[in-house]
Amino acid sequence: SAVISQKPSRDICQRGTSLTIQCQVDSQVTMMFWYRQQPGQSLTLIATANQGSEATYESGFVIDKFPISRPNLTFSTLTVSNMSPEDSSIYLCSVSPTSGGTDTQYFGPGTRLTVL
Amino acid sequence: AQSVTQLGSHVSVSEGALVLLRCNYSSSVPPYLFWYVQYPNQGLQLLLKYTSAATLVKGINGFEAEFKKSETSFHLTKPSAHMSDAAEYFCAVREGGGADGLTFGKGTHLIIQP
Numbered sequence: 001s002a003v004i005s006q007k008p009s010r011d012i013c014q015r016g017t018s019l020t021i022q023c024q025v026d027s028q029v030t031m032m033f034w035y036r037q038q039p040g041q042s043l044t045l046i047a048t049a050n051q052g053s054e055a056t057y058e059s060g061f062v063i064d065k066f067p068i069s070r071p072n073l074t075f076s077t078l079t080v081s082n083m084s085p086e087d088s089s090i091y092l093c094s095v096s097p098t099s100g101g102t103d104t105q106y107f108g109p110g111t112r113l114t115v116l
Numbered sequence: 117a118q119s120v121t122q123l124g125s126h127v128s129v130s131e132g133a134l135v136l137l138r139c140n141y142s143s144s145v146p147p148y149l150f151w152y153v154q155y156p157n158q159g160l161q162l163l164l165k166y167t168s169a170a171t172l173v174k175g176i177n178g179f180e181a182e183f184k185k186s187e188t189s190f191h192l193t194k195p196s197a198h199m200s201d202a203a204e205y206f207c208a209v210r211e212g213g214g215a216d217g218l219t220f221g222k223g224t225h226l227i228i229q230p
Contacts, residue, residue: 033217042206043160045217058217092159094217104150105218107160 002027002095004108012114013083020079021111023093028073031096033105034066038089046091049076083115118143118209122221130229135194137224139181139207142188147209149190150218151181154204163205166190177201202228 003026013019023032034046047055047068055068070076080087093108123138141147151163164175171183181192190207204225208218 035217042220042222043218045219048217104162104165106162107152109159 001104002029002097002106004093004095004106006091006093006108006111008111009109010112010114012116014116015084017083018079018081019083019113020077021091021093021113023076023078023108025074025095027097029095029097030073031103031105032070032076033094033096034068034076034078035092035094035107036089037092037110043092046078080113083113085115088113088115118147118211118219120207120209120219120221122205122207122224124224125222126225126227128227128229129197131199132196135179135192135197135201135226137192137205137207137226139190139192139221140188141190141207141209143209143211145211147211149181149183150208150210151175151179151190151192152206152208153177154206154223156203160206163192197226197228199228199230202226 005024007022032049035043037043045058046061047057049055049068049070051070051073067079090110090112092110094105096103096105119142121140149166152160153163154160163179164173166173166183174180179194181190183190204223206223207221210218
């Protein structure tokens with residue numbers, strides 16, 4: 001299994017500002033994913049981040065709002081830009097050791113974001 | 117496109133009773149199916165997964181799930197509920213062979229009555 005840490009664990013931000021969330025894994029992984037869990041809701045995939053290539057965004061999510069970096073096989077960042085109260089959510093990093101469909105995805109503890 | 121439906125946003129059972137959480141999926145190709153549990157203020161933990169080997173899958177904490185292709189279902193069961201099982205349970209699907217993220221159901225909140 002993979003051990004995943006996220007920073008910050010929680011933050012309270014003002015409308016119009018940006019926050020960068022870091023995800024660190026204790027081993028090299030092929031696939032990294034970012035999910036959003038809005039209050040009382042399920043998880044929604046934001047994007048898939050592969051090292052050395054542009055992130056792939058799901059419908060409804062755009063790079064200008066959620067820029068992602070993946071500089072190496074153990075680290076990724078997600079930025080939530082120009083925040084509004086609707087961005088208040090838990091943001092979760094997830095990793096998959098390989099690109100196989102049977103692979104378990106492991107989840108980080110999440111970053112709880114509140115936008116005022 | 118793949119999708120997951122979890123019947124019942126809240127399920128309440130008595131301690132010691134059978135737990136049954138329902139999950140139906142829709143997928144255009146053979147799917148890989150997962151059950152995750154989320155305890156209050158914690159991250160997601162994998163309970164079990166189906167990857168086209170055995171149709172009856174055993175997971176952690178006494179949970180198991182059976183893949184039924186004819187019913188497009190992957191229901192989660194546990195013979196005897198424990199107070200510590202109270203949590204949010206998510207069913208998720210990933211289309212076979214892909215390198216995609218997971219599609220999650222809306223979740224079922226399991227309540228254990230003493």
